[in-house]
Amino acid sequence: MPAARLSVVVTRRLPDVVETRMKELFNVELRDPDTRMSRQELAAAMRRADVLVPTITETIDAGLLGQAGDKLKLIANYGSGVDHIDVGTARQRGILVSNTPGVVTDDTADMALALILAVTRRIPEGLAEMQAGSWQGWSPMAHLGGRLAGRRLGILGMGRIGQAVARRARAFGLQIHYHNRKRLRPETEAETEATYWESLDQMVSRMDILSINCPHTPSTFHLMNARRLKLLKPSAVIVNTSRGEVIDENALTRGLRAGEIAGAGLDVFERGHEVNPRLRELPNVVLLPHMGSATIEGRIEMGEKVIINIKTFADGHRPPDQVVPGML
Numbered sequence: 001m002p003a004a005r006l007s008v009v010v011t012r013r014l015p016d017v018v019e020t021r022m023k024e025l026f027n028v029e030l031r032d033p034d035t036r037m038s039r040q041e042l043a044a045a046m047r048r049a050d051v052l053v054p055t056i057t058e059t060i061d062a063g064l065l066g067q068a069g070d071k072l073k074l075i076a077n078y079g080s081g082v083d084h085i086d087v088g089t090a091r092q093r094g095i096l097v098s099n100t101p102g103v104v105t106d107d108t109a110d111m112a113l114a115l116i117l118a119v120t121r122r123i124p125e126g127l128a129e130m131q132a133g134s135w136q137g138w139s140p141m142a143h144l145g146g147r148l149a150g151r152r153l154g155i156l157g158m159g160r161i162g163q164a165v166a167r168r169a170r171a172f173g174l175q176i177h178y179h180n181r182k183r184l185r186p187e188t189e190a191e192t193e194a195t196y197w198e199s200l201d202q203m204v205s206r207m208d209i210l211s212i213n214c215p216h217t218p219s220t221f222h223l224m225n226a227r228r229l230k231l232l233k234p235s236a237v238i239v240n241t242s243r244g245e246v247i248d249e250n251a252l253t254r255g256l257r258a259g260e261i262a263g264a265g266l267d268v269f270e271r272g273h274e275v276n277p278r279l280r281e282l283p284n285v286v287l288l289p290h291m292g293s294a295t296i297e298g299r300i301e302m303g304e305k306v307i308i309n310i311k312t313f314a315d316g317h318r319p320p321d322q323v324v325p326g327m328l
Contacts, residue, residue, distance in 0.1 A: 006314050007071075009049040011037050011058050014078065015296065018303030025311060026051070043067040051310050053078055054085070062089040074319070076309045078302055079293075080104060081243065083216045088325040098319040100305040102160060104293035108241050109164035111292040112211050113172070115239045115265030116153075118286045120209070121145035125283055149173030154207035156200070156223070157214025157242065158184055165211055166192040179203050205231040209239065216243035226251035230260065237263045241292040244269040253278050256285060267292045 008026040010019070013034035022028045029045075031037070036057050037045065046052055046068040054060060055078045065086060075090060077099045087097050118124060122145045129135050153169050155162045158180040166176045176194040178184075183196050197203035200223070204210060210232065214220050224238070224247040232238065238261060240247055249270040255261040256279075263284040269275050279285050293299075309319035 006050040006310065007048065008051045008053060008076075008310065009045040010053040010078075011042070011045070012055050012078070014303050015300050017300060018307070021303075021307055025307065026314075039064065046072050050074070051076055051313070053306055053310075055079055056081060056084055058084065060085045060090075062086050065089050065093055065095070068093065068095070074098065074310065074313050076306045076313075076319070077323075078306050081215060082323050083243065083245075087323050091325050096313065096319060097323045098306075098309040098313075098321045099323050100302045100309075101321060103301045103305060104298050105160045105164050107295045107298045108161050108292040109168055111267060111288070112161075112165045112213070112239055112241045113168045115241065115267065115286055115288070116148070116169075116209055116211070116237070119237050119239065119263040119265045119284070120148060124286050151175065151208040152177055152206060153209045153211060154178065154197075154203050155194075155211050155213055156246075157212065158194070159213065161242075162211075162213035163188065163192065165213060166194055174209070177203055177207060201228065201231055204228055205233070207236060208233070209237045212238070212240040212242045212246050214242055214246060216245045220246050222246070222248045224248065224252070226254075229255050232261055234260055235262050237261075237265070239265040241267045244271070249276050249279075253282075256282055 005027045008022065008028040010022070010028060010030050012031050019030050042058055043064055046064070049072055051074045052072060053076050060075065072095055075085060075095060075097045077085060077097065080099050080101045080103065082097060082099050085097055090097050122143055126143050149172060151174055153174040153176055155165055155176065155178040158178040162178065169176060170192055176192050177197060178194050179197045179200045184194070189196065212224065226248055229248070229251050247270065252264060253276050256264060265286040267288040268290055275287060279287060305321060309321050313319050
């Protein structure tokens, strides 16, 4: 007799091709309509599933894991970041955690460059003027932004995405600088002509543009705090496509309002979808609704990785993208 199929609960709607393949392989519960599960719904799902497929919108902490019971054996996260999952507690309870690394590298790097361009060239201001029908025609001093070529770009976090940002930025003539937990290999530095800074403070104070590309961990929470934000040049621009918690959002808002920072492009926010309302009032700020990885190709690839992780686990093997506590 064939082995019983795993029961899988998916917390949000995924691309149709991914959901269809999941139904072919597993006993899957799909989410319809596409709304966030309440904490009670999530706890119930964890009790009845062999495998839970959550997204960044679900916080799976120790308290929730304590309600999971003994059935749940794998949390196959749909996404690369797992700071919303208490991986250590899950491991203690015998629950494996997997993710989908590497899939959104190019998409997120593209968005970082889009934000850099949008802020430095004042694209949203021009768009708003055109949509309002208030444009009075070309003028030599209107809508003056800044040229990218020759500017210094500081990359905070030189992993896959940071390196992808560096490669794109070189094509625009930007000078690449970076700060990372570990210095890159010489051949990787040479590829992007990147300059390493052991001191984040020293790098921040000299950059024209700062791109945040590090994960959210206890050590990176408010890494860009009020003191460090004050090190930025008044002409500097900061862009974040990583995690909102890395920047002290209130301090950033104060700096932007006071003219101590020239502009910001933010795709992520410290409190999830609750954006500081004072940020919305600022003309030198570009705000996006966490669109960095939002391509259909990326979403499908993420789903394919989730399926591979679950199928490998179902076959009695370690998921290829298992997250190991202490290695984040």
